[in-house]
Amino acid sequence: MIGGFTKRLGRELNDLKSNPAVGISVFQADDFRIWLIDIKVMDDNPIYVGKKFRLQFRFAPTYPIEAPEVQFVASYGIEIPMHPHIYSNGHICLDVLGSGWSPVQTVASVSMSIQSMLAGNDRNERPPDDARYVAHAPISPKNTRFVYHDDSV
Amino acid sequence: MDDVSDPSDWTSTSLPQLEPLDTGLRCRICRDWYTAPMITECSHSFCSLCIRKCIAATPSAEAPCCPICRASVTEVRLRRNQVLEDLCFWFRSSRMTMLEFAKAQAESSQEKKDVSGKRRRHHLVNKTESSQEDGIRRSSRMRRSVSYQEHLDLDHEQPTEDNSAANSGCFVILDDEEATNGLVPCPVCNQRMTEKQVMRHIESCLSVKSISSSSHQHSLNGTTASSTSKPPKTLLTSSSFSSKPFQRLPKLQYSLLNESKLRNKLQDLGIPAHGNKQTLQNRHTEWVSLWNANADLTSPKSKTQLLRELSEWEASLTRYALQGKKEEDLDAWAMTHKSDFQDLIAIARSSVQKKQKAEEKSSVIEAEPRKLEEVAVVEEPDEEITSLSNNFVSGVSSED
Incomplete structure (x- = not known):
């Protein structure tokens, strides 16, 4: 039954804490609205080596039928990773967060997708339309209609 | 639950x-x-x-x-x-x-x-012994099954056993040990009976168990509740299926309906019919899912229960919408309208100043004894504005 999306999130949190994936840890999950997940890129990619990044997940009662709102957040000593698909305001252009979402995906699986997206990147740059996008970006990245034009990165 | x-x-x-x-x-x-x-x-x-x-x-x-x-x-x-x-x-x-x-x-x-290392060693020895034994037993079992199959291959004049051998050698051995009288244990009380009897027995067995041991009742909560209120699924016959009062609801092509027609549809279904078209549409979609999923249940819930679930769903959405507004959206709204606030403050200040000037003028014209009152009148709006602007400033600075 879907009624309690909190129940599913509770199980996910349990999973995340009991058998965490390498480089993914829960920084804060006090309620079932916003979670902060810290991720590290495990291979020796020179762009991200030794750095930690923080992902923010926002859940609506429609979760997991609809995707959570996921973006990077900056904090003291934590920056937004450089990537041609990550805007400087933390918004991520990744299909699993939008049209590619499926209800069987989890916070852990999304974190791992993003982790591997970073690991496979060799361009230390922002998206070409970064300045334009950030100036007019909606508050929620879910309100952006991303065009997934570049699968090479 | x-x-x-x-x-x-x-x-x-x-x-x-x-x-x-x-x-x-x-x-x-x-x-x-x-x-x-x-x-x-x-x-x-x-x-x-x-x-x-x-x-x-x-x-x-x-x-x-x-x-x-x-x-x-x-x-x-x-x-x-x-x-x-x-x-x-x-x-x-x-x-x-x-x-x-x-x-x-x-x-x-x-x-x-x-316990102490000595005993541990003993334990280990025991373990190896037992595993050896196990291996022996297993191999003997295999030998037995193989021989059994060979045996079966050799003589085909036993049609009854041929049937069971078709499954697997291992199964045959188990049957060997446990007397092939077709009895199966009840998963709750382990009592042996025929398969059909188990189906009938399990319900009563579970309910008895739930009364006799409160701790068990607690642990089996979901199951006992479901088994007392509804029979185990396997008990269902095809006839009880067709006699279900719940008919599946069709989906609607919302684009073909205007708001009042959709509202009528909702009223016909007996669900709340307030709100705009989008709300009506969402509510109808949710209701159809709830209803059709309920029709798939072996023992469907009542409509009252479904209506309660619908209202819970709607309440959770509203709660979420309000929560969202309260925090980030309001802050962001304050940020984007920062300049508007400052304009308003400026306008308010200038209008107060104008008012002050106008009143000063009028006070000159009017008689002396009214002056005291005017001072009070002038001060009041001034205070209001300063407190207002303080609010805006604090809101904005906290955002920064």
Whole structure:
């Protein structure tokens, strides 16, 4: 039954804490609205080596039928990773967060997708339309209609 | 309802290999035990409500697809997965007992480990002995099964045994030991009876158990409740299926209906009909999913119960919408309208100044004794504005 999306999130949190994936840890999950997940890129990619990044997940009662709102957040000593698909305001252009979402995906699986997206990147740059996008970006990245034009990165 | 069991319960027990089974009997969408599982054309199963909601949430421009493999799915082609539902029921009804047993065993082996090294060595010796024994036993078993099969291959004049041998050698051996009279144990009380009797027996057995041991009742909560209120799924005959009062509801083409027609539809269904078209549409979609999923249940809930679920769903959405507004959106709104606030403050200040000047002028014209009152009048709006502007400034600075 879907009624309690909190129940599913509770199980996910349990999973995340009991058998965490390498480089993914829960920084804060006090309620079932916003979670902060810290991720590290495990291979020796020179762009991200030794750095930690923080992902923010926002859940609506429609979760997991609809995707959570996921973006990077900056904090003291934590920056937004450089990537041609990550805007400087933390918004991520990744299909699993939008049209590619499926209800069987989890916070852990999304974190791992993003982790591997970073690991496979060799361009230390922002998206070409970064300045334009950030100036007019909606508050929620879910309100952006991303065009997934570049699968090479 | 408060079933907080989790597949990870098995990890620290002596039966960690049951974890995948436990996971496999849960819906991949809600991560809970399958409720009225439905199988898709691509052979994946989900709770009826989960997959229906999933299909309903697909934008109309896209074809609904399986959440696991993305093969296209059609709601009308969903079929009940009765076997899965039964498996789920049987597993749940014995889960607590198995879990307690496995936990106790893990604890006792832990205790054994904690005793002195001498005894540990003994234990190890015992273990190797037993494993050797086990190996011997196993090999003898294999030998027996092989010989049995050879035996069967040799003489075909035993048609009754030929049938059972078709299964597997191992099965034959088990039968060897346990007398092939077709009796099976009740999963709750272990009493032996025929398969048909078990079906009838289990319900009464579970309800008796739930009364006799309160601790057990607690642990089996979900199962006992369901077994007392509704019979085990396997008891259902096809006739009780067709006599179901719940007919599936059709989906509506919302674009073909205007608001008042849609409102009428909702009223006909007996569900709340307030709100704008989008609200009506969402509510109708949710209701159709709830209703049709309920029709898939072996013993459907009452309409009152469904209406309660609908209102809970709506309440959770409103609560969420309000929560969202209260925090980030309001802050962001304050940020984007920062300049507007400052304009308003400036306008308010200038209008106060104008007022002051106008009143000063009028005070000159008017007689002396009114002056005291004027001072009071002038001060009041001034205070208001300063406090207002303070608010805005603090709001903005906290945002920074």
